[in-house]
Amino acid sequence: MTALSKPARNALITVALLAALAACGPVGEVNAPPRPPVVGDKDGNPPAAEQFAAVATPTSGAPQVFGSYTRGCIAGAERLPTDTPHWQVLNPSRNRAWGHPALLAFVRTLADNIAADGYRGLLIGDLAQPRGGPLPSDHNSHQVGLDADIWLTPLPQRRFAPPELETYEPLSMVDLPRLTVMADRFGAAQVAILKRAAEAPDVERIFVSPPIKQALCKRTAPGARAWLRKIRPWRGHTSHMHVRLACPTNSMDCKPQEPPPEGDGCGEELQSWFKDTSWTIQGSTPYQPETALKLEALPTQCQKLLTVERG
Numbered sequence: 001m002t003a004l005s006k007p008a009r010n011a012l013i014t015v016a017l018l019a020a021l022a023a024c025g026p027v028g029e030v031n032a033p034p035r036p037p038v039v040g041d042k043d044g045n046p047p048a049a050e051q052f053a054a055v056a057t058p059t060s061g062a063p064q065v066f067g068s069y070t071r072g073c074i075a076g077a078e079r080l081p082t083d084t085p086h087w088q089v090l091n092p093s094r095n096r097a098w099g100h101p102a103l104l105a106f107v108r109t110l111a112d113n114i115a116a117d118g119y120r121g122l123l124i125g126d127l128a129q130p131r132g133g134p135l136p137s138d139h140n141s142h143q144v145g146l147d148a149d150i151w152l153t154p155l156p157q158r159r160f161a162p163p164e165l166e167t168y169e170p171l172s173m174v175d176l177p178r179l180t181v182m183a184d185r186f187g188a189a190q191v192a193i194l195k196r197a198a199e200a201p202d203v204e205r206i207f208v209s210p211p212i213k214q215a216l217c218k219r220t221a222p223g224a225r226a227w228l229r230k231i232r233p234w235r236g237h238t239s240h241m242h243v244r245l246a247c248p249t250n251s252m253d254c255k256p257q258e259p260p261p262e263g264d265g266c267g268e269e270l271q272s273w274f275k276d277t278s279w280t281i282q283g284s285t286p287y288q289p290e291t292a293l294k295l296e297a298l299p300t301q302c303q304k305l306l307t308v309e310r311g
C-alpha cells in the first residue's frame with residue numbers, strides 16, 4: 001500500500017468498504033409503504049428478494065448460515081421478541097426480526113447491559129427475514145441473520161404502543177452540513193451503546209456515519225481505544241448503528257469478511273470522509289436495492305431453503 005498515491009489508496013479503501021459493506025438504506029425508507037406486487041423478470045421469475053420476502057416462517061432445525069452477508073440465507077433462524085422489558089422492535093410488521101441465535105443473544109446481552117447502565121434499553125430495527133436472503137428494500141446485506149440495525153435513541157421511559165412501533169422514527173444524531181454530531185443528542189447513552197456493542201466478542205464491525213466515528217475518536221482516552229477498531233465509517237447510519245457478527249464457528253458455509261484494519265481507524269481513512277463529502281448530499285449516492293438479484297446468484301443451499309416447508 002505504501003507505493004500507492006493517496007487517491008489510489010483512497011480508491012482502494014473505498015473499494016474495500018464497498019466490498020465489505022452490507023450497509024443499510026436511507027433511514028427515510030424505514031416507514032416505506034407496503035411492497036408492490038411481485039413483478040417477474042424478463043424470464044418470468046420473481047427476484048430473489050421477493051421470493052424470500054414472501055416466506056413468513058423460518059425452517060426448523062439447527063441454525064446454519066449459507067453464503068455471504070450480501071449473498072446468502074439462513075436455516076433455523078429464530079425471531080427476536082418484539083416487546084420485552086429492555087427492548088422494543090420498531091416496524092415489527094416488516095417481519096425482519098429474525099436471526100441466528102448468536103445475534104439474538106447479542107441483542108439480549110446488549111439491551112440488558114444498557115439497561116444496567118441506566119438507559120432503560122434499546123430500540124431495535126431490522127435484523128433479517130425468516131430465511132434471510134435479499135430484502136426488497138433498505139438493505140444490501142442483512143441476508144444471513146448476522147446483521148442488526150440498532151437505533152442510537154435508547155428505549156424511552158414510556159413504552160410504545162403497537163401502532164407507534166410502526167410509525168416512530170428515531171432522530172438523527174448527525175449535523176451533516178457541519179459534519180459533526182449534534183451535541184444535544186449524541187451523548188453518554190450513545191457512546192455506551194456503541195462501546196458495549198463493539199466490545200462484544202462476536203461482533204466483527206459496526207457501521208456508523210463518519211461524524212459519529214470522529215466523535216468517538218475524540219472522546220475516547222488513550223489506552224482504552226481498542227474497541228474503536230470495530231467502528232467503521234459509512235454513509236447513512238446517522239440515527240442507527242449497523243452491527244455485524246462474525247461467521248459462527250459451526251457454520252462452515254458462512255463466507256467471512258476480512259477483519260477490520262489494525263488500529264483505531266481514527267487516522268487517514270476516517271479523514272478521507274471529511275475531504276470528499278459528496279456522501280452527505282441527499283441523492284448523490286442513491287440507494288439501489290438489489291431487487292433484481294436472481295435466485296441463481298445465491299448459494300444453492302439458499303435456493304433449496306425456499307422450497308422447504310416449516311418442520
Ligand SMILES: [Zn+2]
Binds near residue numbers: 022023024139148241
Ligand atoms: Zn443495517
